[in-house]
Amino acid sequence: MKARHKRLGFLAAGLVGLGVAATLVFNALDSNLSYFFSPTDVVQNKAPADHVYRLGGMVQQGSLERGQELTVKFLVTDTANTVKVAYTGILPDLFAEGQGVIAQGRMGPEGVFVADEVLAKHDENYMPPEVADALDKAHKGAPTGVANK
């Protein structure tokens, strides 16, 4: 065994050890590294009840209510569960129904999540408007008989 084989062995063992250590650390930290809780987490009481956290999901279609001045109320859903959110302030440009959203705040007494910050979460899709239109039409069961995608 040459010296460089020995060094290669040390290096490989070191990297494997590091990998195992990192895996264990991240398993231990688990969901503590997550940026937000989903509505299902909230319904199952996994989210902290008495202090500030972030709630993330999709703004449910047709759920946006504009109240007095800048107050808005909407439902955040992960398709399995929904949580009602109330927010007063300016919404980011990308905020819309059917769009991903992350709200920071705490649970109010009537089960309404009172947010003091709302961020829009963008998805991984980038496309020209024409393509988006075409997809939209195809999705709604196009009258022209285009296959649903």
Place this chain on the structure above:
Amino acid sequence: MNARLLNWFKFSSPATFYPLAGRLVPIFTLIAVALIGVGLYMSFFVAPTDYKQGEGYRIIFVHVPAAWMSMFIYLIMAFWAGLGLVFNTRLSGMMTRALAPTGAIFAFLALWTGAFWGKPMWGTWWVWDARLTSELILLFLYLGYLALQGAIDDTRRADRAGALLVLVGVINIPIIYYSVQWWNTLHQGATISMDNGSKMGVTMLWTMLIMALGFWAYTIAVALVRVRSIILEREADTTWVSELAEVRR
């Protein structure tokens, strides 16, 4: 086997690598200028407007290739660092050192352009989610490597210490890449991935790939220029350097 090994080792000698790098630099510079020129033109004038984000999305043509490069350069540095530790070749340490500033620049660029995109799209410059935080750590790893390597006077020891830091930090690369899958993050998932292909318009995709290839060529060119000056610095006392046409004058 032995002959092939010998052949490879020939280029690990700074004296043979120096003129080779000198021949490669103009080629890669040309490729970089051409690709980034075409890529930027396409970014601004050819690529269509996004259906939801409007024109503001165009920053991704710099952001995404820069972020890719910041991760990829680190992997190449780790490769050279490992090679240097195992085979004790002088050139490996020089290559690691030559790549680090470019990697740091790309990591910074990815964070900076990301902040510019985040303000109008998300509504915030910065959040401490897993993707953004791990990319910031990558920037600190680059800066830490440069500082450590620069703090030790003996270059061989400096290279070994730096190589260890680079190899320990390599654990961060899969964390950055998979952070958007493993944890809930504000940052969106990968638009282009090996398992799912691409989720963007064809013209947009090509623009991004051309920019990425341009950044590649730029990285190679600038790293070679840098490694050439590192070679000259470290080998200043040798006869082959004193016999170089550009040194003798």
